[in-house]
Amino acid sequence: MKWPLSKQMENSLITCDIHKNDTLTMLCNDHSQLCCSKCVKLSYSLCFQVTTLHQAAKTRSTDFNYLSVRTQNTLSQMEKFQTYQQDKIKSLQVLYNEHEKLMVARMRVNISCFLLQCENNTMNETHEHVQYTVNEIRGKIKSMLADFEKSTVNEKKRDLRLQKAPLICMRNSCTRLHNELFHLHVAIKKVHVRPELFFIARKKCQEKIKESDTFLKESFANQVFLVNGKSDYSVNMPSDLHTCRITAICVIPNGQVVVADLDNRKVKLLNQQNEVVNHWTAGGSPLDMCQITPSEVVVAVDDNNIHEVQFITVKTRQLLPGRKFQLQHRCIGIANHQRFLFVTSGSTLYKYSLGGKLVSKVYENTSGDETVKRCAVSPDGDKLYITDPWQDTLLTLARDGQVLAIFKDPELCGPQGVNVTPAGQVLLCGYVSHNIMQVDNKGMKNLSTLATRERDGVELPWSVCYNSITSTMIVGLYKSNNILVFKVE
Secondary structure (H helix, E strand, O other): OOOOOOHHHHHHHHEOOOOOOOEOOEEEOOOOEEEOHHHHHHHOOOOOOEEEHHHHOOOOOOOHHHHHHHHHHHHHHHHHHHHHHHHHHHHHHHHHHHHHHHHHHHHHHHHHHHHHHHHHHHOOOOHHHHHHHHHHHHHHHHHHHHHHHHHHHHHHHHHHHHHHHHHHHHHHHHHHHHHHHHHHHHHHHHOOOOHHHHHHHHHHHHHHHHHHHHHHHHHHHOOOOOEEEEEEEEOOOOOOOOOOOEEEEEEOOOOOEEEEEOOOOEEEEEOOOOOEEEEEEOOOEEEEEEEEEOOEEEEEEEOOOOEEEEEEEEEOOEEEEEEEEEOOOOOOEEEEEOOEEEEEOEOEEEEEEOOOOEEEEEEEOOOOOOOEOOEEEOOOOOOEEEEEOOOOEEEEEOOOOOEEEEEOOOOOOOEEEEEEOOOOOEEEEEOOOOEEEEEOOOOOOEEEEEEEHHHHOOOOEEEEEEEOOOOEEEEEEOOOOEEEEEEEO
């Protein structure tokens, strides 16, 4: 038995979202917007196509089944995101609890060492002096515990709260959207035979789906990684004449990894265990690289007289060089989107076809030597990210080269490599600042400093790449025979 629509739900449907004391009575077709009489008077009085809901509802929609499926899919995605957020919050708490145990253990060791030192110092003292020393010991231990609680424990609790806050905020926003969409999903089935209410419910449901999709897209793109472990892997070969300088990293769908080693002028193929199994020797310096098909990469090769884009087919344990095309300018950074290549020259960003035809000059800044260094493209292609080591900034551009954002941060110095994950997360190498940052997808703020020299041994990071197969972040360094592989969640 289907329960009828409650009066509360009916009132919720017909109430104007802007003017809470007014009822929805009209539809502005010009803006595809439900409105009350106040909305029409204040915002839509000049519109040509404003009709009554009674008139608008006469056109019966045939997309009910599609809308129902679309709503269920969005609800499912929201539920997954809620679970994901909750798991991350729990994971943070677990990490904190483990760290707290380590802190207590260290404090226990410090107190034990202090007591042992006191014991050794007082073995030959008089009773009166020993009594005085015991009082001193009591005061010292109280002081140590107070400092421990004030500086260490409270600081970590504050860090935990700061890390939890954005996760809790996103989880709560997701819960709100989910509940609103779910109630509309329930209501739309109950008002199917009431044309005006059905029209309102359908319209609100479509708008809520759109709002939810935007939220999910933005949230996943700004989902902060949590680092949970690190491993080092050697990419040095017996034939190498120099210490490796890994300038670019690509992950192939079969799990193999391709790295560009500038100083040894090699492109190296790693297997799933991150062992070097093959290589190709370049005629110049391999400065950057990007993937164009599941089994093909292109390499930006540059030297005094060489400015070229080299195509390489990646097979199991094999690199096969193919065609290449020459450029009339330096070839420093390279990125691909929908079979177009974006190439940087140090001061200019160009757009090329895969055949080597210049399509356009997207952006230029001639104020310094390295103002347009490395580049990456968002998954939907609506944003281009450019590193500018000259001014210690990350630029975010629109497709047409318009500057959307300039990111500058006290923790960022000399940015080099930039990588965008399939979900849209932006990873950035601070070369001079010795760190890896995650920047929001609008290119406006630092979401998290994921790795540093002091904590993780990240010294002069030049390249970074997210491996979605293994949920790891791979970092290439300026002068090191090892790549760093961070486990991230």
